[in-house]
Amino acid sequence: MGRYRLHVNGERRDVDVPGETPLLWALREQLGLLGPKYGCGVGACGACTSLVDGKAARPCVTAVGEAEGKRITTIEGLSEDGDHPVQRAWLELDVAQCGYCQPGQIMSTVALLAANPDPDDAEIDAALRDNVCRCGTYTRVRAAVRLAARMKRGER
Structure with a gap:
């Protein structure tokens, strides 16, 4: 010990x-x-x-x-009240289905947007390729990443 x-x-x-x-x-x-x-x-x-x-x-x-x-x-x-842009984007687009993988998806997205504030779809896919979603919410995940990026930049 x-x-x-x-x-x-x-x-x-x-x-x-x-x-x-x-x-x-x-x-x-x-x-x-x-x-x-x-x-x-x-x-x-x-x-x-x-x-x-x-x-x-x-x-x-x-x-x-x-x-x-x-x-x-x-x-x-990430935030005390769920107001981190990535969390807000996930909720707004209703990304989660079963939800089990979503904390990992969100944390990978936070790391991606810290390194690249405006990723394209290929960069999103590469950054999240090792986050497995049994429910197949990948299209919603990608849309939420794009929305979170806009939110972080102060856009809508």
């Missing part, structure tokens, strides 16, 4: 787990953050996607020991 200090959603949080414990389990089981979902456990589906130092990362394959000292943001940390 080790004691690791994580910086999660703007707060310092301590977890007592072995260093090789997947960050996803520390987030969910130790810190009670249920936004990042367990999907595949091997970093292939994107359901757990969160931001680590502003970049999309898979907590299911990131060890707690590797995450110490880095800024971690889960969907719970």
Whole structure:
């Protein structure tokens, strides 16, 4: 067992787990953050996607020991009241069907728009290609990414 200090959603949080414990389990089981979902456990589906130092990362394959000292943001940390442009776009376009993959889709979109404020469809598809949606909401996801980009730029 080790004691690791994580910086999660703007707060310092301590977890007592072995260093090789997947960050996803520390987030969910130790810190009670249920936004990042367990999907595949091997970093292939994107359901757990969160931001680590502003970049999309898979907590299911990131060890707690590797995450110490880095800024971690889960969907719970995007905004207190759901007013982040990406969250607003998702709601406005009613993107979610079952919703399981949507926190990961949203977090990947946040990372994309931070790096590229005006992505075209090919760039959106490339950035989100590893976020699997069993319900097939990809067309709505792409439309929501475009709407969120406009919202972030102050356009409508």
